[in-house]
Amino acid sequence: MSDISRSINKQDTNAKTSGSIEYISDMKIEGALHARTLRSTMARARITNIEFPEIPTGYYIVDRSDVPGMNRVKIIFDDMPVFAEEEVRHIGEPILLVVGEDRAVIKEIIDGIKVEYEPLVPEFGYVNSVIHYDYEKGDGEKYFKDGSRIITGEYKTGYQEHIYLEPQGIIGIFEDGKSTVIGSMQCPYYIKNAVVQALGIENDKVRIQQAATGGAFGGKEEFPSLIGCQVAVASMKIGRPVRLIYDRVEDIESTTKRHPSLIKFKAAVDEDNNIRAMKVHVSLDSGAYIGLSGVVLQRAMIAASGVYTIDNLSVSGDVFETNTVPNGAFRGFGAPQMFFAIEMFINHVAQELGEDNLEFRSRHLAKQGEATSTGGHFRDPIIMNKMIDKVMEMSDYKTKRKQYSAKDDFRGIGMSWYLHGCGFTGSGEQKHIKAVVRLRKEKDNTVTVLAANTEMGQGAFTTLRKIAAGVLEIPVERVIYNNPDTDLVPDSGPTVASRTIMIVGGLIARAALKLKEQWVDGEEILIEERYKQPDYVEWDDETLTGDAYPAYSWGVNVAEVEVDKATYEVNIRNLWGVYDIGKAIDERIIIGQIEGGLLQGVAYGTIEVMDTKDGRIRQRNVTDYIIPTACDCAPVETVIMDNPFPLGPYGAKGAGELPLVGGAPAVALAIENAIGKKVMKIPATPEYIMELLEND
């Protein structure tokens, strides 16, 4: 059998490159009406009155009074209203929809609506904690009192906006007592559950269909549940299909982003220069509603010791509510914030101790069998030493590091080490997701994969088909994977958390094996597989202790930069990466994920600036919110090392988020090396670098 990693054509490539693919905004649905959102202009206020202009026949206002079920969007933490109630809590919060046939009339109505507000005092800082978690490993308190050397550090990270190429868009249809929602999305069943709750109708009266999705990066994990509920309510009220498609500016201003964070460390170091104990606190800015923020916080907290083994660890974290646009899922989900912080801190500790950073980090690097941050275990082989050697050889790291450190020529090189827990945190898969997949062998001997996981450009349809075809030993063309439709496929869980290949692909592989055993030509056969947590996983939700993830993917990056002495601009000259993702299911798809993720991570650390003024995002379009262009891409050299995970399909682990995580710390460490100053926040903009150099 040929190696599974060998690349094949991606299922969606032809339709996407030829332009024939149909995105949600291309869909012509008969009788569909347009909808536009009236939004809060206040960061925090009580709505005292809404005055409407005359509404012509055929035009509708849809607001909270039209929500037949619960006016809350079901997203783990159900605090966000479908439509604003008495109090608006951020600028851009949706108050109501204006729906009708002619967009010009809709706009006129929107412009004619007068909302009267009674302003309330908004909060923009880390003040109102709404979620607090902590966990302990060992007992480190004594090391902070016994005269050990105490080293502290405080790190800040900013917003990141997804800029999926296709803005959010969704269509709701209500026919014969059944609500259908079609749209650009990652998680059809999330939307289904949300719509069921908002409409207050039976489970089988809601159907969700994924349309071709033009990028997501986490931005279409939970946000589409909000607009899905809105169009479901609107189409149910009006009895005609309702189409809600965002423009770019509206999308940037009012959809979720990566949580800004403030992360504090305190390390106790013994006389042998080893960290004996560490205290870590993470603050996340959730924006106006909690949504997924608690889960994001958990992932950030669990990553508190990075790839290092720290025997005594005391970690706490808070989600702070602010009167700004709600933040949510974004590739990495809390880990990019923490890995930036811990990688900088470990290097800063080494620096304070006057130790070689490589030596210091290597000594603390986690080994197979050791306890994880939460007291679980790294059960599988860790090949980081091999990976680090390889990346150093590829980049000539040691020579360059020495050379750049000695010279004042504003060149620098930096290396990041990181991991990413694959799948849901803790027992999330077992307790909440309970993934189910089916394979249906048709009479014509093709096999249809019945799963709810979505293609958003990352290659899921291709790789999942490859897994099925590989196990069945049939040509991949005979395996079919269509855009999920909740009436046709079981809930195999959301397409998030680097779980698709490892968890869903694993279920598909097991189902395929069964099907292979039962295979009879010309007959229809249906196989079902349900997720079962590996026996060894032990997790306590209350104390956040045990095995937080069934497996870990690992990465190392080296970035080489030069900083312009006059303009403080960072020129990224080269990037290298070595990855352990178990086994690549398709090499070209993985390289695409890696290069794209790395670039997104590097940009997060350098050029992607987003901030707010009086609660309003200042960079509201793609002119002002800068993401890298082709000219900003440095050459990337990638090596993937096989380290098969016994429970993953073909040994595969997760890979979607991992490559983003290492970008920011690698480039920030390279900038430090270039300018000889500590980088304490990202993005490390030219403005910040100037500040560092000026404040001598």
Added chain:
Amino acid sequence: MVKSFIPGTYEEALELLDKNEMILMAGGTDLMVKKRNWAGLSPLFDKDVLFISELRELKYIRKSGGFIHIGAMTTLEDILVHRETPEILRKAVLLMASPGIRHIATLGGNIGNASPAGDSLPVLYILDAKIVIDGKGTERMVPIEEFILGPGKVYLESREMIKEIVINDVRFDMIHYEKIGGRKSDAISKISFAGGISYKKGRIDEFRCAFGAVAPTVVRSRKLEASVNGLGAEEIKKSYAELIRPIDDQRSTAVYRKKVCMNILDEFLDKAGEYK
């Protein structure tokens, strides 16, 4: 309901313009963004629109005597590849927008848009550009610094349009161009700088420099330029520092803009010394 006019000839364009007050649309790469509306609706123009970008009579680059004449509707791409284009203008154009935009954006449009961050402007200032303005029966020529009055404001009557840009074909001994944007291409400038120096007998004969995006209009001081021979680098920098008054906005900070302007000027002056 606004009307659109697409004149076939330049003559026709002037006649149409004479009859109605209209918005001039060149390549539209700035205007269409400014006037954008909800997708599916017409852009938000409040006056009729005259589409002038395809007027062939306004697409040319000609050298005549010591001057280069550039038709107002010459695209940035045509300027980029033309052999008569002064090197410093080529450098500026190469860093403007993206290839797609450069194929439709025009020099006349960039001037008419009068953005403080317009990247052709600092170069045009130091090349002593004159703007030829045409209306039916009237033609006048004004220096660029008198034409651009402030952000989005130009000295153009309602029945006039920019016909051509005339630049001095000065061949500097040393040129320096910098654009600082948020990324390497397709970025709006935080700062731009154009400078040129010529020497005679080891002394600076001609010293010109201009800063973009750090004041409502491009900063160029002929008075200061005339006096550089008698001044030291620190004195020159101090004098320019007084003229550069940038602001904080969503793209950068005043402190950064000011500091980097001074650094660039420093580099420019250093380079000037080396050339002597």
